Amino acid sequence: MDFSVTAEQRGLVEAARVFARDHIAPNYRLRDQQGALDRATLRKMGELGFFGVELPEEVGGLGQSCQTAGLVVEALCGEDLNLGYISITASLLGQILHNFGQPDAVRPWIEGMLRGELIPAISLTEPGGGSDAANLKLKARRDGDFYVIDGEKTSTSMASQADFAVVFARTGTTESRAKGISSFLVPLDTPGITRTSFDDHGTRSVGRGSLFFDSARIPAKYLLGEENKGFSQVMTGFDYSRALLGILCLAVARLSLDAAWRYAGERHTFGKPLSEYQGVTFPLAEAETHWTAARLLCLQTLWLKDQGLPHTSEAAMCKWWGPKLAYDIVGTCLLTHGHGGYSKDMPFEQRLRDLLGLQIGDGTAQIMKMVIARQKTRE
Numbered sequence: 001m002d003f004s005v006t007a008e009q010r011g012l013v014e015a016a017r018v019f020a021r022d023h024i025a026p027n028y029r030l031r032d033q034q035g036a037l038d039r040a041t042l043r044k045m046g047e048l049g050f051f052g053v054e055l056p057e058e059v060g061g062l063g064q065s066c067q068t069a070g071l072v073v074e075a076l077c078g079e080d081l082n083l084g085y086i087s088i089t090a091s092l093l094g095q096i097l098h099n100f101g102q103p104d105a106v107r108p109w110i111e112g113m114l115r116g117e118l119i120p121a122i123s124l125t126e127p128g129g130g131s132d133a134a135n136l137k138l139k140a141r142r143d144g145d146f147y148v149i150d151g152e153k154t155s156t157s158m159a160s161q162a163d164f165a166v167v168f169a170r171t172g173t174t175e176s177r178a179k180g181i182s183s184f185l186v187p188l189d190t191p192g193i194t195r196t197s198f199d200d201h202g203t204r205s206v207g208r209g210s211l212f213f214d215s216a217r218i219p220a221k222y223l224l225g226e227e228n229k230g231f232s233q234v235m236t237g238f239d240y241s242r243a244l245l246g247i248l249c250l251a252v253a254r255l256s257l258d259a260a261w262r263y264a265g266e267r268h269t270f271g272k273p274l275s276e277y278q279g280v281t282f283p284l285a286e287a288e289t290h291w292t293a294a295r296l297l298c299l300q301t302l303w304l305k306d307q308g309l310p311h312t313s314e315a316a317m318c319k320w321w322g323p324k325l326a327y328d329i330v331g332t333c334l335l336t337h338g339h340g341g342y343s344k345d346m347p348f349e350q351r352l353r354d355l356l357g358l359q360i361g362d363g364t365a366q367i368m369k370m371v372i373a374r375q376k377t378r379e
């Protein structure tokens with residue numbers, strides 16, 4: 001394995017880190033209070049080439065490795081995990097649209113998304129099926145040059161702000177389960193689509209909500225890949241996004257740990273700095289150990305993807321361990337800061353709220369462990 005990066009990659013990652021410090025960190029709390037993403041910041045991120053780093057240049061990406069894309073997400077979005085949703089959704093959907101969409105039909109949407117002008121969403125979960133995602137009921141039927149979609153999706157991130165979504169709908173029989181599902185690019189201003197917003201604990205600037213389809217007519221050119229093959233198409237992409245989600249959460253933990261070490265050096269109790277007390281430093285030292293191992297796992301998974309090697313179980317490990325570990329580490333860092341850490345004037349409580357959602361979104365820890373167990377019992 002080789003995780004070394006070229007000078008060009010290092011320059012990109014450093015530019016992302018500086019942008020995050022100067023333009024993302026200052027408004028982390030404000031975006032949470034406003035409950036909305038800030039489109040001007042997304043456009044700046046797009047202009048600087050931070051979306052779709054691994055996508056080919058002909059569709060507006062930078063043609064870099066997946067490992068580089070992971071390092072950019074880490075540098076860019078640790079200051080606000082919410083922006084990581086946009087970045088990772090852009091990577092996931094960029095690959096799906098590029099690989100399975102009709103080029104002329106999907107190109108404007110990919111390009112708009114990578115420029116930071118269009119907010120994407122992915123809509124799989126339904127009221128009756130989250131973990132059991134193949135048990136979906138949203139119906140799509142062909143009608144000439146259109147598909148007509150009826151039913152309900154729920155728990156879609158960015159639901160009320162997104163410009164388009166990749167939506168999964170049943171085109172086959174219910175009994176066909178995953179083999180009867182197709183995926184579509186759906187412009188969300190299509191007549192017949194309405195949306196609602198949830199009042200969530202965290203990730204409030206991204207938001208979540210339901211999409212209702214009442215005979216919404218989608219041009220047939222927006223079918224992605226073949227009819228009834230939509231489910232397997234996206235599942236392959238999830239291996240990649242799971243590694244990115246892991247490294248994203250760990251980036252939040254990194255910033256919290258750096259702050260906790262600094263504070264432990266500055267704050268004095270009983271005549272000595274906190275850093276003199278092993279009761280303070282050992283939990284941080286343990287966190288450093290776990291953080292280092294988990295980050296290496298994410299880098300290894302991205303490296304496997306870059307090599308074209310299987311990485312399904314490693315990706316599931318990143319997805320269950322990264323958000324859980326990051327949550328625990330940020331909790332430790334909050335406690336290290338005493339009463340100040342508990343205040344909204346510091347970012348820890350918001351980071352905890354934001355991280356908790358990613359222990360559920362994109363698949364819970366139990367489902368990830370089922371994936372790992374399935375892979376291991378097959379080997």
Ligand SMILES: Cc1cc2nc3c(=O)[nH]c(=O)nc-3n(C[C@H](O)[C@H](O)[C@H](O)COP(=O)(O)OP(=O)(O)OC[C@H]3O[C@@H](n4cnc5c(N)ncnc54)[C@H](O)[C@@H]3O)c2cc1C
Nearest residue numbers: 122123124125130131155156157357360361362363364366
């Ligand atoms: C912040 C956030 C963002 C999200 N964003 C999106 C999005 O953009 N698009 C989208 O489509 N969905 C999204 N989701 C939905 C998410 O993918 C689902 O919530 C998730 O897959 C779990 O489904 P569920 O909530 O229906 O729980 P259920 O499937 O009902 O599960 C309930 C509990 O039981 C456990 N469980 C279920 N089955 C088993 C089993 N066989 N063995 C052991 N335990 C089991 C689960 O782990 C969970 O703890 C998001 C959710 C959150 C919280």
